[in-house]
Amino acid sequence: MIGIDVQIVERFTRVKAAADRAAFRNLGHAAASISKTAKASIERSDEPSDPGQPPHSRRAQLPRAIRFDVDKGKQEAVIGPRASIVGESGAAHELGEVFHGQDFDERPFMLPALEDNLDRFASDWAGSIGE
Numbered sequence: 001m002i003g004i005d006v007q008i009v010e011r012f013t014r015v016k017a018a019a020d021r022a023a024f025r026n027l028g029h030a031a032a033s034i035s036k037t038a039k040a041s042i043e044r045s046d047e048p049s050d051p052g053q054p055p056h057s058r059r060a061q062l063p064r065a066i067r068f069d070v071d072k073g074k075q076e077a078v079i080g081p082r083a084s085i086v087g088e089s090g091a092a093h094e095l096g097e098v099f100h101g102q103d104f105d106e107r108p109f110m111l112p113a114l115e116d117n118l119d120r121f122a123s124d125w126a127g128s129i130g131e
Contacts, residue, residue: 024072030121031068031077038079038113039063051105054112055093062086062093062109080110 042063043049045056057063065085070077081090092099096106 020072020075023075024070026121027075027077028070030117031070031079033117033120034079034110034113035066035068037116038109039066041109041113049107051107053107054109055107062090065090 038054040063041054042060043054043056044058044060046058047056049056055062062081065081066079067082068077068079083090088097089099090110091097092104093107094110095108096104098104
């Protein structure tokens with residue numbers, strides 16, 4: 001007769017907790033990276049930028065207004081200019097809208113920042129859970 005002794009150890013809770021910690025950490029890094037790239041794309045100048053290019057900022061108010069926040073519970077991040085600092089002008093530049101009666105051409109800065117960082121995200125998440 002052959003005897004076999006099997007022991008099963010449940011580690012689902014530990015794996016889920018490790019995945020949640022890694023997701024929060026990596027999401028924070030991703031949000032910070034997008035924020036940094038967006039800020040760097042905005043030049044300080046009195047002249048407007050060409051349509052299709054990131055906007056210029058006369059007093060560097062727009063780059064200073066770009067912030068990010070990560071919600072650990074929902075595992076989501078919000079990145080962009082604070083309306084309390086620059087009002088709706090950030091959206092007018094990004095999307096090409098009317099702002100204060102003036103028609104703004106599209107001068108995206110947040111979407112290109114996201115696109116510039118996409119390749120980096122996969123490598124940041126690889127191997128982030130483990131012993």
